[in-house]
Amino acid sequence: MEHRDVVVVGGGPAGAAAALAARRTGASVLVLDRADFPRDKVCGDGIAPEALDVLAGLGVDPGALTAGYAPAPRLSLRSPGGATVERATHRPSSVVPREVFDARLLAAARDAGAEFRRHAVRTVTPGPDGVVVDGVLTAGVLVGADGAESVVRRVLGLARNPDDRMAVALRGYAPELPRQAGTQVLVTTEQRWPAYAWSFPLGDGRANVGYGELVSGGATRAGLIEGLHRLLPGVEPEGLRAHRLPLSTGRPRQPDGRVLLAGDAASLINPMTGEGIFYAVLSGALAGSAAAAGAGAGAVHRRALRRRLGGHHRSASAASWISRWPVVMDAAFRAAAADQRVFDDVVALGLADGRLTARTLVAAARHLR
Numbered sequence: 268m269e270h271r272d273v274v275v276v277g278g279g280p281a282g283a284a285a286a287l288a289a290r291r292t293g294a295s296v297l298v299l300d301r302a303d304f305p306r307d308k309v310c311g312d313g314i315a316p317e318a319l320d321v322l323a324g325l326g327v328d329p330g331a332l333t334a335g336y337a338p339a340p341r342l343s344l345r346s347p348g349g350a351t352v353e354r355a356t357h358r359p360s361s362v363v364p365r366e367v368f369d370a371r372l373l374a375a376a377r378d379a380g381a382e383f384r385r386h387a388v389r390t391v392t393p394g395p396d397g398v399v400v401d402g403v404l405t406a407g408v409l410v411g412a413d414g415a416e417s418v419v420r421r422v423l424g425l426a427r428n429p430d431d432r433m434a435v436a437l438r439g440y441a442p443e444l445p446r447q448a449g450t451q452v453l454v455t456t457e458q459r460w461p462a463y464a465w466s467f468p469l470g471d472g473r474a475n476v477g478y479g480e481l482v483s484g485g486a487t488r489a490g491l492i493e494g495l496h497r498l499l500p501g502v503e504p505e506g507l508r509a510h511r512l513p514l515s516t517g518r519p520r521q522p523d524g525r526v527l528l529a530g531d532a533a534s535l536i537n538p539m540t541g542e543g544i545f546y547a548v549l550s551g552a553l554a555g556s557a558a559a560a561g562a563g564a565g566a567v568h569r570r571a572l573r574r575r576l577g578g579h580h581r582s583a584s585a586a587s588w589i590s591r592w593p594v595v596m597d598a599a600f601r602a603a604a605a606d607q608r609v610f611d612d613v614v615a616l617g618l619a620d621g622r623l624t625a626r627t628l629v630a631a632a633r634h635l636r
């Protein structure tokens with residue numbers, strides 16, 4: 268049977284980062300994806316600068332990943348009760364269609380020596396000496412980076428997120444909003460809270476627009492379209508498609524052994540913002556490095572995830588719990604409008620590995636009405 272040191276299921280951001288990291292340890296790496304690249308992925312296309320930092324650390328030139336798409340240096344937020352704040356972010360975000368971004372990133376992994384094959388994985392059988400994939404291939408370690416509906420996660424016997432820790436969002440493309448250039452716009456509402464719409468400018472006059480809410484609210488396609496129109500009136504997007512977002516508040520424990528989970532398969536999406544690419548590339552990078560531990564890889568990966576993201580996850584869960592009361596979000600947004608440092612703390616908590624800082628809590632308490 269064909270053998271590779273590391274087989275990665277899924278060639279999205281988590282899988283490509285895992286492949287890059289595993290190649291740096293000298294492992295033979297095969298990436299399997301059911302799709303050929305370029306392929307679309309339903310997403311807001313917003314890429315936090317910290318995601319590019321992780322990829323730079325794996326030897327990928329961030330400029331090559333984002334070339335042709337103007338950065339978005341500003342962020343505008345509207346709270347459920349209507350408090351608004353618009354400021355420059357600490358560092359600009361990028362907005363690159365995933366069809367472009369993911370193909371570029373996977374190409375970088377292939378340039379680094381990872382092989383790619385189109386193959387839809389159906390069965391994964393872990394054994395003491397390796398993992399058998401669909402009865403045709405063995406892997407020293409297998410990384411499940413196969414997204415929100417992960418087959419690999421199911422094989423590990425891990426349930427999917429409960430509905431109150433799973434969001435669903437719909438996105439399409441539309442002309443930019445008036446005077447939006449360079450500004451990522453997020454609009455929240457008390458109706459069906461927690462829910463929000465976004466418009467992220469691609470820099471060519473178009474924007475990625477969308478709307479999402481929790482699955483537990485009984486979301487339907489018609490309801491999501493209605494939410495989008497309510498929060499972004501007058502916007503008529505093309506190509507609307509929906510996809511699920513497994514939030515980090517419902518993440519499973521990484522088991523011991525030779526099968527690792529990364530990205531959406533590991534439920535790492537930020538529960539406040541729906542941001543998942545930073546967590547996908549970070550967890551992918553950690554999985555690719557942990558693979559060198561063979562049968563001990565699961566335990567190594569679990570510890571690395573906890574070390575790198577444990578504090579952030581505790582903060583994000585606490586913030587998500589507190590924000591069940593929209594008045595708290597209103598207060599936090601007013602505090603962010605009054606103080607750039609609070610704004611920066613809130614952005615780091617929502618888009619990267621930031622914490623719920625004492626500064627943010629005190630400032631939000633002061634702005635409670």
Ligand SMILES: Cc1cc2nc3c(=O)[nH]c(=O)nc-3n(C[C@H](O)[C@H](O)[C@H](O)COP(=O)(O)OP(=O)(O)OC[C@H]3O[C@@H](n4cnc5c(N)ncnc54)[C@H](O)[C@@H]3O)c2cc1C
Nearest residue numbers: 277279280281300301310311313388414436530531543544
């Ligand atoms: C509407 C929406 C908006 C979002 N907006 C943002 C945003 O603006 N910024 C942000 O950071 N995050 C956003 N996210 C989250 C982000 O899209 C995900 O967190 C991110 O794509 C996770 O990357 P991944 O590599 O784990 O999974 P994916 O990108 O889903 O990649 C998984 C890959 O696995 C492949 N695959 C699946 N099953 C199999 C199989 N059985 N065999 C072989 N291959 C398989 C798929 O074809 C796919 O290529 C959004 C999500 C949604 C739904």
